[in-house]
Amino acid sequence: MGTNRAVFESVAYSARCQDCGGQAQWWGVQVLDGGRLRWDTECSCPVCGSGMAVCGGELPAGLRSRMLAEHGPARLRVGASAPNAVVMRVLRAVLGVGLGEVRDVLSGVLAGTHSGTLPEMELLARRLRAAGIDAAAGRPSLP
Structure with a gap:
């Protein structure tokens, strides 16, 4: 997008x-x-x-x-080589969560299970891209 x-x-x-x-x-x-x-x-x-x-x-x-x-939920996807520290920094800033909670969110993002509304996930993807991370938001494809 x-x-x-x-x-x-x-x-x-x-x-x-x-x-x-x-x-x-x-x-x-x-x-x-x-x-x-x-x-x-x-x-x-x-x-x-x-x-x-x-x-x-x-x-x-x-x-x-x-x-x-x-x-249906939209999912956030990041590139496999995304540095965890940078992703966590962006997630904490956007979501306003603490260090313990952001680790759980990061886990979901890396596993491809972190989801929300399409505007919510696109906001995260845009902020991650601005920080140099390959990120995308979208709905999983139907089989």
Whole structure:
């Protein structure tokens, strides 16, 4: 994926309308744009006709799980010759994890099992490439 190209995944869901309390239709999108992850939502209420858009914020855990279930997890892959210390430094900076936790994440990355949403994995891949590491994000191919 290109370095500056936006990467996104979306999910639709129902939730209470903030104006009338009816069931509103919501759409949320996680976007990697400009080197940052962003969660944007918008809604439309068929009961009262109100609509709203909220830009920015964190992807709620329940909707992240749903997005992963609907789209499937993306995986981060690094080149076999990637220096572990550099990969760990980038992972710690991006994920905000400690030394003990980053070792577990590194293990998953090297085994090809570390996964998340496509925008999350692409953010890691871009940061690793900026540090000189051969890295890619994507979904496993179907057999």
